[in-house]
Structure formats: structure tokens, C-alpha cells
Amino acid sequence: MTRLREHGLRMTPQRRAIVSEVMRAQGHISPAQMARTIQGEMPGVNASTIYRTLTLLEEVGVLQHSHLESGAEYHKTEEAQHVHLTCSRCGRDDALSLREADKLGSLIHAHHGFVADLTHFAITGLCADCAEP
């Protein structure tokens, strides 16, 4: 909210509604789902406004998107600090702490000088249970 003003952006009722919905959200939400939810609570907010605002919130740093198997999803930046481990068999979603992710990042950096952001894309595979048998 303040973040928006800091960037010289205006506070409209629509933006207030969208931001409050974003704040209430847990975990990841697809833009489309987000649009549906918001319009459910506050009909009359146009879809284009929602998309424009979400884009804006990402530019301002409140939101980030990452890529899961189901497509791109938004999440709050403050909740962004983990790596997704998605089981391609049962769909379970585990997470790697940033500390563990850093370890992986170091390994990559050592060989390529590449500074990886492992939070941006999920990592698929098989969870412990599904890998067993």
C-alpha cells in the first residue's frame, strides 16, 4: 500500500481491494484464479484492472511470479524465499529452505559463475514416498 504511494501511484478503491486480497492470499495463485477471486468479492472490478494491478505490484516489488507445473503463479515477495519441490506423481509440494538452496547455488556458481535464483522455477521429481517402490 505504502509501497504504491512511494512509487507515485494512486490509491483507488479497486487497488485497495486487490491489494487486500493479495495480502490475504496464502501461497501461490495464478493470475486467472486471482482475478476470479477478486471479482467474486468485489464484482465490478474489471479483469483488465486486475491484470494491470498485478503487473504493477510485481514491478513495485510486492509480488513475484514463479513457474510451477500448472503455469505461472504469483506470490508475495516475503513468501518467495523457498524452492518448490513438486512431486510429478502425487503432486505433493515440498520446499527447500533458502539455506539449502544457497548450497545448490554455490555449486552452480563454482562451475559457471552463474548466480542462480532457484526460487523462480519449481523443481519437479519424485517425493520420497513416490520414489520408494
Added chain:
Amino acid sequence: MTRLREHGLRMTPQRRAIVSEVMRAQGHISPAQMARTIQGEMPGVNASTIYRTLTLLEEVGVLQHSHLESGAEYHKTEEAQHVHLTCSRCGRDDALSLREADKLGSLIHAHHGFVADLTHFAITGLCADCAEP
């Protein structure tokens, strides 16, 4: 080709065209791009046929899809054996060998019992040049 027959699937001219185009392709192609290319060479092949066939080729194991920043893309299974390192600044695309990827995989496995397939999603970040300054 043979793979299709093995699965009790029929060989039609359309499938032959699609498969041959798939075989000719290098690296990654989006489904849409693939559809355009194929229709360029063999007009009269319907888009729905192409989508259906690509799905099929994936089920049969000839193709796989992975997720890059630009969206989902197909590539031949035999060419799937590397991890994408995509620079989010300059767009350059580097690759991690499977051997290096395995090292990362082991690390993940040690902590979570999760068997990662690092080839399925790209890894974004900053390449050596862009990370420098």
C-alpha cells in the same frame, strides 16, 4: 515411428509429417511454433491434429516438455539431458551437464529423499557477465 506402432498407434501421413518435423527440430520449440512450422511445410494438417499428436508423442516417450521463461516447450527426449541456466537479464542460455545436475540432485536427495528432475524446469539467474558489475 516404430515407437508409435509399438503402442498400437497408426501411421498416417499427418503423423509422418509431424514426426519428421519433430526429428528435424533442434532444441526447444513451443507447441504453437511447432504447429506453425508443420503447417508451413504441410498445409492441410489441422492444428488440432498437431496438438493431439504432440501430446501423443510425449506419452509414448519421444518428446518431453520443459518449462522455460517463455513457457512450456517440447524437445526430443534424447536431447533432454541437460539443465537450462537462463540469464534473466541478457537472456543467454547456458547448460549444466547431467553430471553436474546429479551433484545437485544428490544434495536435494540427502535432505528430503526427493529425487529431482532438474531438466524439467529451467533455472533462472544472472550469467557470469551480467552478475559482474
Added chain:
DNA sequence: GTATATGCAAAGGTTTTGCACAGCC
């Protein structure tokens, strides 16, 4: 008052689906 935001309507693009017909085995 003025620059910015919104609504509206339309288009854009990709992908899916139902159904009748065609064609591979």
C-alpha cells in the same frame, strides 16, 4: 486541473472439444 486509472469492448492467441467423415490395419 491534470496526469493517471478504470471500464468497456474487442481482439489476440493458444489450445481443447464434439462430431461426422475418412482411412489405416
Added chain:
DNA sequence: GGCTGTGCAAAACCTTTGCATATAC
């Protein structure tokens, strides 16, 4: 001949865009 694959047309989605109007500051 029978089952599978294809074309066609339409719809389903999601998302973007241009423009006139409304409104926050």
C-alpha cells in the same frame, strides 16, 4: 469392417489493448 485418426468449426480460456470517461492528488 471396425476402430482410430482427422478435419472442421466452434468454444474455452487467459490476457492484452485502444480509447473515452472518471477520479485521485
